[in-house]
Amino acid sequence: MTVIDLGELRGDVEPDPPPRPPRAVGRPLRVALAGAVALLALASSAPLVRPASAVMDGRLGREVRIAGGRLYVADPEMPGAGGTRGVTAYANPAGAGSALRPLWRTSAPGGEGLFQVLEHGGFVLITGGGGRDGGMVETVALDAASGRQRWRQPGFPVPTVGGGLLLSGGGDDETADPLRVVDLPSGRPRWSAPVDRGRTAHHYRGAEIDQVVLIPESGRIEVRDAGSGAVLRVGDTRPGGYPSSVFAGDLLLVRANSGVGGDYRVTAYGLDALDRRWELALSANEYLEECGDLLCVGGREAGLSALDPATLRPRWVNPRWQRFVAARGGRLLVAADDRVVAPDLAVLDAATGRTIAELGRWELVLNQGPDEPLFGGRRTREGGLLVAELDPARAVARWLDVLPDVVEDCYSSGRDLLCRRANGTHGWRRLPR
Template sequence: MSDPVIDLGVLRHGPDPDPLPRPPRANGRQLRAALVALLTLLTLAAAGAPPPRRAVVTLPVRSGADVLVDGDLAVVIEPTGTSNLQQRRLAAYRLPGGEPAWQTPLSTEARYWGVFPLGELLILTGFEIGPQGRDMTTIAVDRATGAYRWQQPGSADRLVDGNLLLRSGGESEPSVLRVVDPCCGTVRWQLPATTAAVIPRETERGVDRLILNPPNGPIEVRDATTGAVLARADLLPADGGRFGLEVLDDLLLVVDRGSGSVTAYGLDQLDRRWIRPNVTVDFAMNCGPVLCLRTGSNQLQALDPATGEVRWSSNRWGWAWGVEDRLLANVLGGGDSPDRFVVLDALTGQEVAVLGQWDLYRRDQGDQLTAVRKHPDGGVVVGEVDMRAGTVRILDVLRDARGECQVIDYRLLCASPNGSYRLWQLGR
């Protein structure tokens, strides 16, 4: 199984995003690690009696499996054998006990799979990377029985109205966009094949906007639920050079690679809001009350989203993630150690607290962060981040976990020393 993914209840096997947006890995120092371990032990000792043993379920999950926990069901996509690892099956287990509920073979082969719940259905997208790009397929099955409902080409995104956006093609082939009713795959609306790059705006409830960027033509903003064009404008740089697009909340950022400028437009009308000259941007991030740019000079800049003015900048942090008026930032570095995190004041960039080295995961509901790291005597330490206080409150030490963890709502899924995967209840 690969590195865990934040913000999704899925352990993905393949080239998916790392926990939190684009985090570079940080160097660990032996002395700091020893002090962190000592502080952890002192914290646990000071708590008095050990915490009650948490409920744990062992899942018969094989290496390379994808796991989704949805309420009272744990769903596993795993290889059916060792001869053909791309042939997979879907199996479900009832919680809290872990009893088998149903299993069904998948009707198509794919190297990588993702799964998410949608009402009474489970939506699965599999893809294979080939010379022509990604060949993607989406399958819908009944959540209660595993019965097959429908299958169509493309990858699936949940829309804010409960329907599904299916996208196929792209890269070296024209993109095909269509929205279908999840109940039966019936098409609600679709667009002709296009060579435009497609950028969805994702919200907590699903995708609500689509930005189409054709090679030579005006940029379009469409309502994802109806396909209607909300705005259309030619935003190409004057010199016709390379540019990139970033969508952050209600802003569309046009990054001009040639002149080294960033121009912000209102997303729904493409009206120009501000321009920031003389900056080379690697990527942009939503940082709560500020907008963060990661520049080509390894600097993190925090801009006022209304004016584009720089509030503060620093070359100490690799990236940041906003929670209310605080930022969670990681320290620049490299290596395989867990990232070292600090808490910053979003508006000033002032360091508020040092959290230390953790692997951090956002729970499915809200912005609550769970912190996990290996214990020096075996197992993993599990904590809960308090951004306001700038602390990590230790919840437990799980001796039967070795790592490869994922927080799924109020549960923690980790690999155990014997190669199986176990699910711990974190509590609410």
């Protein structure tokens, strides 16, 4: 019998067994156990239904990505290809161990370096370039059904409301790169604005940007409609240093260095009027981010604390955990910042900070978006990878499968999981629900 070391999973454990029954009921209990063993033996003789899966050859220089239920495979640049590489889209198989079915093949930018795939609005956006020698990063838009190329332009893509696409950061000179919004189907320009790379913030409506904030070094802040480029509001934050900004609900949080040992300050502005709400000083080893309906401050020394976004009033402190991971259903998935590959994870009540369940050590699997399923991996004694779905709302880590030959680089899209295997190939698996 093979024994797999699953470690400890507090928070989703069976209750303690009842006291040992008296002798009078011992024989009936043994009969029942014998019947259960017989049923298990019958069940084990039935065919085992495995999740749909496939393997992609891992030749030297090949890049594999997964998006929208498909595999996208980029092969190294061939001589005379002019800075492009071939990309093939594959449909995922229906059964375990089935062959991948190619849908179409095209050329994409970047003979080496970045390879990024995004499916949106019936199109596939492939971004590449910026290899070892730098150079331009470009995005090509293709019809998802046929692979026919629609347009090719510099920049990294982010969808906007109204069928647009924001492109930024594609040129060799980062400080001169304009922020541009184009029409997704045609690539025709809608509007553009000069901005220093890294000094913008995006306000999302679902998976699309509806407002863009530009913060040049002068401190004159602009809030623009993402669809039309119209300036909605203008303010003067005078943040100093090298400001960056993020959104948290209806607040714009502008971060600027204070010049003392890496310490910095965060200033909150109301999005509607760009009025200053509050300011918070943080040390270099602390961070501030949105966690559900609250703001979380994390740090190795003080643990994790939650603040009211409107007043900055402290709600709670939990010194056991230092890092926020995700929010679901009024609960927070958090981690202990002990600088290990697979950190300890737990679920907290968002309102009180009380620890509801400790889930044990799990290596978080990268995914495409904040609303996608959360998966974690844990090494077994035999060297395989136990995969679990991390569910903060139910406060459990639900075991799904054991992958015996996975070594690293797991990535998920929806319920599709792509991992590198020990022999250099890539294994794709659709995880069960």
